[in-house]
Amino acid sequence: MAERPYIVGNWKMNGTRAMLSQARSIDRAAQNLMKVEVAIAPPYTLIHPVHREAGQIAVGAQDCHPGAEGPHTGDISAVMVADAGAKFVILGHSERRQDHGETNALVREKCSSAIEAGLRIILCVGESEETRDAGKAENHVTRQLKASLPENLDNAQESLTVAYEPIWAIGTGRTPTVEDIGAMHRAIRATLSDMFGEEQGAAVRILYGGSVNPDNAFELLSADEVGGALVGGASLTAESFLGIVIAAAELNDQPA
Ligand code: PGA
Numbered sequence: 001m002a003e004r005p006y007i008v009g010n011w012k013m014n015g016t017r018a019m020l021s022q023a024r025s026i027d028r029a030a031q032n033l034m035k036v037e038v039a040i041a042p043p044y045t046l047i048h049p050v051h052r053e054a055g056q057i058a059v060g061a062q063d064c065h066p067g068a069e070g071p072h073t074g075d076i077s078a079v080m081v082a083d084a085g086a087k088f089v090i091l092g093h094s095e096r097r098q099d100h101g102e103t104n105a106l107v108r109e110k111c112s113s114a115i116e117a118g119l120r121i122i123l124c125v126g127e128s129e130e131t132r133d134a135g136k137a138e139n140h141v142t143r144q145l146k147a148s149l150p151e152n153l154d155n156a157q158e159s160l161t162v163a164y165e166p167i168w169a170i171g172t173g174r175t176p177t178v179e180d181i182g183a184m185h186r187a188i189r190a191t192l193s194d195m196f197g198e199e200q201g202a203a204v205r206i207l208y209g210g211s212v213n214p215d216n217a218f219e220l221l222s223a224d225e226v227g228g229a230l231v232g233g234a235s236l237t238a239e240s241f242l243g244i245v246i247a248a249a250e251l252n253d254q255p256a
Pocket residue numbers: 010165169170171172209210211212230231232233234
């Protein structure tokens with residue numbers, strides 16, 4: 001990992017104010033682990049409280065509506081999460097694609113409105129087990145990437161992070177091999193270079209996500225073209241999340 005690794009916790013639908021103590025512990029530890037960029041995406045209800053607590057870590061949202069405002073009961077816009085203190089938003093997570101029928105076209109609209117609101121985006125892509133077994137994983141993921149991103153994304157290296165999350169690895173304890181992760185990340189890198197040019201394409205960070213924990217983090221993060229991790233279950237306690245952050249810091253210390 002050449003650049004500063006990026007470790008992002010996705011709390012999903014977990015967390016009440018009682019979990020703010022975990023965020024505080026993560027923030028405090030992150031102040032001594034400056035080699036790693038650490039961030040948390042809590043549920044909407046905790047964005048502002050975590051933002052108020054955090055001195056070091058960035059806070060983000062897990063989704064947003066494509067519009068800025070209007071008659072959409074229960075929805076939250078990018079402008080609103082930015083106002084609450086979010087600096088980024090996770091978009092296109094497979095749980096949203098599955099549970100809410102989100103299409104690539106909708107994810108693309110959300111990306112545009114998030115960028116317009118001044119947020120950075122973490123765009124998730126990943127294949128199902130059937131797609132991988134059929135030998136179509138790379139094709140599926142690179143198509144998803146192209147169809148989910150706005151074409152006119154200026155300054156991709158600043159505004160965009162891609163997270164490769166094989167659906168079959170999320171919350172299952174199963175992970176791809178380091179070789180398979182490397183191959184997919186190289187395919188994503190090539191697609192980003194096609195879309196945004198060599199220089200921008202090379203600078204966009206590509207995270208791996210899916211059953212990352214403190215025991216496997218060092219190995220998974222050492223895969224080719226992996227710039228960090230998007231972490232679900234293991235981000236829910238400061239202890240396990242920081243285990244992953246420390247693994248990233250140790251790996252980053254190693255001579256290239
Ligand atoms: P997991 O989730 O770490 O619990 O597998 C990752 C994610 O969905 O972002």
